[in-house]
Amino acid sequence: MLDERLQRAAEAVKSVGCDWAILTNFDSICYALGHVPSIETAISPFAGGPTTAFVRADGVCGLIAPNVESAAAQASRADEKIIYEGFAYDHRADIVGNYTAAIEQMKARLGIGGVFGAEPETLPARLAASLGADQTVDITEPLRRARSTKTAEEKELMERAATAAARGQQAFYEWARPGRTELDVFAQIRAAMENFAGERMAVAGDFLSGKERTAGGVGWPISRVINLNDPLISDLAPRVSGYWGDSCASSVLGTPQDGYLKLFSTAKRALDRALEIMRPGILAADLDAELRRSVGAAGYAYPHHSGHSIGASVHEWPRLTPYERAPLQEGMFIMVEPAAYDPDIGGVRLEWMIEITATGCRPAAPFEHYASIAA
Amino acid sequence: MLDERLQRAAEAVKSVGCDWAILTNFDSICYALGHVPSIETAISPFAGGPTTAFVRADGVCGLIAPNVESAAAQASRADEKIIYEGFAYDHRADIVGNYTAAIEQMKARLGIGGVFGAEPETLPARLAASLGADQTVDITEPLRRARSTKTAEEKELMERAATAAARGQQAFYEWARPGRTELDVFAQIRAAMENFAGERMAVAGDFLSGKERTAGGVGWPISRVINLNDPLISDLAPRVSGYWGDSCASSVLGTPQDGYLKLFSTAKRALDRALEIMRPGILAADLDAELRRSVGAAGYAYPHHSGHSIGASVHEWPRLTPYERAPLQEGMFIMVEPAAYDPDIGGVRLEWMIEITATGCRPAAPFEHYASIAA
Numbered sequence: 001m002l003d004e005r006l007q008r009a010a011e012a013v014k015s016v017g018c019d020w021a022i023l024t025n026f027d028s029i030c031y032a033l034g035h036v037p038s039i040e041t042a043i044s045p046f047a048g049g050p051t052t053a054f055v056r057a058d059g060v061c062g063l064i065a066p067n068v069e070s071a072a073a074q075a076s077r078a079d080e081k082i083i084y085e086g087f088a089y090d091h092r093a094d095i096v097g098n099y100t101a102a103i104e105q106m107k108a109r110l111g112i113g114g115v116f117g118a119e120p121e122t123l124p125a126r127l128a129a130s131l132g133a134d135q136t137v138d139i140t141e142p143l144r145r146a147r148s149t150k151t152a153e154e155k156e157l158m159e160r161a162a163t164a165a166a167r168g169q170q171a172f173y174e175w176a177r178p179g180r181t182e183l184d185v186f187a188q189i190r191a192a193m194e195n196f197a198g199e200r201m202a203v204a205g206d207f208l209s210g211k212e213r214t215a216g217g218v219g220w221p222i223s224r225v226i227n228l229n230d231p232l233i234s235d236l237a238p239r240v241s242g243y244w245g246d247s248c249a250s251s252v253l254g255t256p257q258d259g260y261l262k263l264f265s266t267a268k269r270a271l272d273r274a275l276e277i278m279r280p281g282i283l284a285a286d287l288d289a290e291l292r293r294s295v296g297a298a299g300y301a302y303p304h305h306s307g308h309s310i311g312a313s314v315h316e317w318p319r320l321t322p323y324e325r326a327p328l329q330e331g332m333f334i335m336v337e338p339a340a341y342d343p344d345i346g347g348v349r350l351e352w353m354i355e356i357t358a359t360g361c362r363p364a365a366p367f368e369h370y371a372s373i374a375a
Numbered sequence: 376m377l378d379e380r381l382q383r384a385a386e387a388v389k390s391v392g393c394d395w396a397i398l399t400n401f402d403s404i405c406y407a408l409g410h411v412p413s414i415e416t417a418i419s420p421f422a423g424g425p426t427t428a429f430v431r432a433d434g435v436c437g438l439i440a441p442n443v444e445s446a447a448a449q450a451s452r453a454d455e456k457i458i459y460e461g462f463a464y465d466h467r468a469d470i471v472g473n474y475t476a477a478i479e480q481m482k483a484r485l486g487i488g489g490v491f492g493a494e495p496e497t498l499p500a501r502l503a504a505s506l507g508a509d510q511t512v513d514i515t516e517p518l519r520r521a522r523s524t525k526t527a528e529e530k531e532l533m534e535r536a537a538t539a540a541a542r543g544q545q546a547f548y549e550w551a552r553p554g555r556t557e558l559d560v561f562a563q564i565r566a567a568m569e570n571f572a573g574e575r576m577a578v579a580g581d582f583l584s585g586k587e588r589t590a591g592g593v594g595w596p597i598s599r600v601i602n603l604n605d606p607l608i609s610d611l612a613p614r615v616s617g618y619w620g621d622s623c624a625s626s627v628l629g630t631p632q633d634g635y636l637k638l639f640s641t642a643k644r645a646l647d648r649a650l651e652i653m654r655p656g657i658l659a660a661d662l663d664a665e666l667r668r669s670v671g672a673a674g675y676a677y678p679h680h681s682g683h684s685i686g687a688s689v690h691e692w693p694r695l696t697p698y699e700r701a702p703l704q705e706g707m708f709i710m711v712e713p714a715a716y717d718p719d720i721g722g723v724r725l726e727w728m729i730e731i732t733a734t735g736c737r738p739a740a741p742f743e744h745y746a747s748i749a750a
Contacts, residue, residue, distance in 0.1 A: 026417055038595070041579045041614075042401055042414035045690040049496050089680040092698045096496060120501045121424050121471060125493075125511075128500035136500075183575070187566030194558040198598040204416045220413070223573040239416075305464040315420040323467045 002059045003077050004151040006032050010059040012117075012142035019114030021139055022131065023053040024122040027242075027312040031147055033061055035076035036242035037069040040202045044068055046086035048099025049124055053078070054112055062110050064102045066095075082106055103130055119143075144317040148309055149331035154243070155355070158311070158333050160197070161245030162353045162364035164238045168193040169249045172234040173373050176253050182207050182221035189236060197240045204244075204314050206235040214250070214347040217304065217339065228375050229254035231346030237314050244314040246335050247367055248351030254375040262298065263340040263348040264371045270294040270338035271350050278334070278354060278361035284324040291320070291338045300340035302349070307336040310353065332356040333364060377434045378452050379526040380406050385434040387492075387517040394489030396514055397506065398428040399497040402617075402687040406522055408436055410451035411617035412444040415577045419443055421461035423474025424499055428453070429487055437485050439477045441470075457481055478505055494518075519692040523684055524706035529618070530730070533686070533708050535572070536620030537728045537739035539613045543568040544624045547609040548748050551628050557582050557596035564611060572615045579612040579619075579689050589625070589722040592679065592714065603750050604629035606721030612689050619689040621710050622742055623726030629750040637673065638715040638723040639746045645669040645713035646725050653709070653729060653736040659699040666695070666713045675715035677724070682711040685728065707731040708739060 002010070009032035013021040023029050030036050033053050047066040055061045063078035066086030073081050082105055084098040106112065116131060117139035128136065150158055171192035175185045186207045194200055207221035208214045214231045226232070235248040250267070252260055270291045277290060288306040295301060309316035310333055318326040320336065328334065337351035353364040377385070384407035388396040398404050405411050408428050422441040430436045438453035441461030448456050457480055459473040481487065491506060492514035503511065525533055546567035550560045561582045569575055582596035583589045589606045601607070610623040625642070627635055645666045652665060663681040670676060681695035685708055693701040695711065703709065712726035728739040 039417035040415050041577050041689065042417060043497065045688050047496070089678075089694075089696050090698075092696075099496075118500075121422070121474075121499065122418065123500045124496065125498045125500040125503035126495045181570055183569040184566050186575075187562045187569070190565070191559050191562030194562070194596075195556055195598050200558070200561075200595040200597075202416050220575045221569075222575075223570050303464075313420050314416065319464075321464050321467075323465075 003034070004153065006055070006059050006061060006077060008146040009055050009143065010057055012139060012146045013055055014057040015142050016117055016137050016139060017115060018117035018137050018139065019057055020112055021055040021117040022123060022127070023055065023119060024050040024124070024127070025119050026051065028119060028143060029053045030242040031312040033063055033076045033078050035063055035065065035072055035078065037065070037072040038200070039239070044086065046095065048084065048086060048096040049127060050122055052103065052127065054106060054110060056110070060110060062106045064099070064106055080106065080109055100126070100130060103127065147311055148317055149329050150311060150333055154311065157241055157243040159364055161238065161240040161243045162247070163245070164193045164196050164240045165236050165245035165247040165353065166365040166367050167196045168236040168238060169234060169247055169367065172249055173251065173370065176226060176232055176373055178226055178228045178253060178375055181223045181225055182209050183223055185226065186221040189234065193236070193238045197238070199240070202239040204237040206233060208233040211346040215341050215343045217341055217347050217349065226253060231260060233347060233349055235349065235351065242312055244310050246310055246314065246351065246353055248337055248349045249369060250348040250350060251370050252372045254372065256372050257345070259342065259345040260348070261371055263300070263342060263345060266295055266298040266300055266340040267338050267348045267350040268369060271336060271352060274336045274338070275354070275361060278328060278356060279359060280330050280356060281327050284318045284320050284326050284328065285322055287328070288320040288322055288324070291336070295338050295340055298340065300342070302339040302341060304339070306338060307334055309333065310335055328356050330356055330358050378409070379528065381408065381430070381434050381436060381452060383521040384430050384518065385432055387514060387521040388430055389432040390517050391492055391512050391514060392490060393492035393512050393514065394432055395487055396430040396492040397498060397502070397511070398430065398494060399425040399499070399502070400494050401426065403494060403518060404428045405617040406687040408438055408451045408453050410438055410440065410447055410453065412440070412447040413575070419461065421470065423459070423461060423471040424502060425497055427478065427502065429481060429485060431485070435485060437481045439474070439481055455481060455484055475501070475505060478502065522686055523692055524704050525686060525708055529686065532616055532618040534739055536613065536615040536618045537622070538620070539568045539571050539615045540611050540620035540622040540728065541740040541742050542571045543611040543613060544609060544622055544742065547624055548626070548745065551601060551607055551748055553601055553603045553628060553750055556598045556600055557584050558598055560601065561596040564609065568611070568613045572613070574615070577614040581608060581610040583608040586721045590716050590718045592716055592722050592724065601628060606635060608722060608724055610724065610726065617687055619685050621685055621689065621726065621728055623712055623724045624744060625723040625725060626745050627747045629747065631747050632720070634717065634720040635723070636746055638675070638717060638720060641670055641673040641675055641715040642713050642723045642725045643744060646711060646727060649711045649713070650729070650736060653703060653731060654734060655705050655731060656702050659693045659695050659701050659703065660697055662703070663695040663697055663699070666711070670713050670715055673715065675717070677714040677716060679714070681713060682709055684708065685710055703731050705731055705733050
């Protein structure tokens with residue numbers, strides 16, 4: 001039986017009248033075929049083109065990957081796998097030639113032809129030319145919609161990724177201490193998440209300390225030394241087995257002033273409100289408006305979206321924005337991240353990963369928020 | 376005055392008869408234009424295509440980047456910069472349309488046309504089509520050669536990256552303790568490198584503990600608990616300000632047995648031999664052969680290259696392999712990594728980053744090796 005993700009990808013291919021999809025984006029390939037190589041060091045010098053997958057409208061699929069991704073490819077759901085030589089040391093590997101030959105071999109093996117659906121942002125010119133696929137159908141949008149609700153297999157992966165993020169926040173509360181740098185604390189957070197998952201992982205997010213940085217709301221950790229009574233923002237998005245978790249915690253290291261407690265309760269009230277009203281049918285834009293109304297009632301605002309879907313990409317469709325009219329559906333995993341920023345005090349953003357259920361919603365992991373951490 | 380890297384890139388464009396180069400690989404763009412976005416989370420959902428640079432044969436250049444890379448783009452050396460909207464929240468951004476429009480705008484602004492040089496592995500079909508550049512000249516090889524010796528500006532960046540790797544190895548000796556996991560120790564190593572550089576960074580490499588894992592020689596850290604008397608391999612390649620450092624240390628946590636000391640002295644002897652003979656003119660293949668001979672004399676061998684160049688890519692041309700007939704030249708930075716592996720004992724790989732000088736060579740940072748770490 002086809003994995004449900006592969007089936008949905010195949011249906012997306014069929015829905016736009018294509019015979020085959022060419023996938024060249026790491027997250028689409030992770031979704032459809034379960035091929036999960038590491039992404040942390042970007043384009044490998046030992047690859048002759050992007051890792052490439054073909055998916056036929058009936059779900060037959062093939063994967064072309066360089067030998068440095070061999071273990072991941074072997075563990076994937078691809079019917080046919082061609083691992084080409086990208087890394088060699090005892091002879092000169094024709095890396096690009098090997099990639100191109102692997103594409104040709106896969107074409108022959110699976111009888112690839114007809115109308116192609118592709119991802120134009122990443123489809124290389126040479127691959128398009130070799131397929132005679134100058135005119136391809138853009139399948140970005142149908143794939144995006146297929147991925148917006150999660151399958152049973154994905155729900156487990158999402159809960160694990162969410163739990164990794166929650167473990168990271170526990171490490172944040174435990175390791176944030178005056179005198180440590182942001183990078184020191186972030187390293188401990190990463191270790192906690194990686195030890196939980198038993199694997200090294202890509203991590204997106206923000207880590208900020210002090211009034212100015214937290215009021216700005218975004219930024220990776222730097223070597224700034226954390227001081228007593230600093231406000232902190234810890235926004236953690238770990239990629240676990242190809243699926244992203246996410247969560248944001250905010251806290252003061254020491255004694256929060258009244259102004260900070262007001263920021264905190266404002267963000268918390270909006271998040272609690274989201275949990276009350278999130279259910280199938282509510283429009284993303286209406287949820288966004290309700291969160292902004294809740295924060296606005298306390299006199300604050302936030303210059304970013306109210307949240308976003310998440311899965312094999314860290315940001316997926318739909319997003320919680322004023323323009324997005326899509327209704328929430330059962331099986332979506334939605335990040336909700338109301339915030340309150342004040343340049344004189346700092347910033348608070350509280351973010352949970354929330355699953356939409358048949359009748360309402362539930363947190364994907366036990367996230368916890370504290371307005372202060374004992375110094 | 377043109378930055379020397381930009382000048383070299385422009386000369387590479389000219390050398391193959393092109394009017395313009397289209398760069399779509401992150402490391403080429405880092406090299407030519409000094410645009411250094413983070414790469415750790417791979418393709419951004421807020422980009423409409425790869426970050427793209429144009430370099431004219433006289434060195435005029437332009438950069439197209441999404442707004443999530445705005446700070447990096449502003450700090451780059453590009454004459455013209457177009458930052459397009461990829462991330463927005465209060466309206467629906469046409470991300471792909473914005474990227475395409477930015478390309479058109481840059482074409483008009485710089486009068487881009489004629490014969491194009493490109494990097495076919497990453498050149499997107501849509502970009503090629505929009506330029507009318509179906510037939511492009513592959514400039515991968517001339518760019519690779521231009522980059523093989525480092526400019527004065529690059530030497531400083533290389534020394535800083537090398538020093539980050541050396542600091543990481545100091546943290547390795549300091550933090551490796553029985554009862555900690557590989558991931559725990561690796562997190563502390565990362566924190567030491569990141570605190571040194573004052574920035575978060577991508578890190579490639581290997582971290583291995585125990586007889587079986589070190590004898591295998593490659594692999595990212597896992598949640599394995601390190602035991603007393605385990606052999607360890609710490610291979611660290613941090614990317615600092617767009618340039619990669621690298622180094623491998625090997626040590627026993629506790630008391631090494633005689634067999635381990637033999638592996639260690641074998642690898643160390645080969646590394647010392649490399650430092651004696653590396654100078655301009657020696658062929659990469661001859662250096663490779665001498666290292667293999669040295670290790671082979673003790674009865675060992677290693678199933679990988681003897682080393683590789685390094686710079687804005689973690690592996691650059693030339694590599695130290697049996698097939699590579701390129702002579703070393705002044706200004707190259709070469710990784711040398713002889714090793715000895717024994718399935719009954721474990722593995723030892725010792726790797727330094729070595730600069731080729733006018734008359735010989737010198738380590739790019741003060742790397743230190745110890746056969747054992749006090750437990």
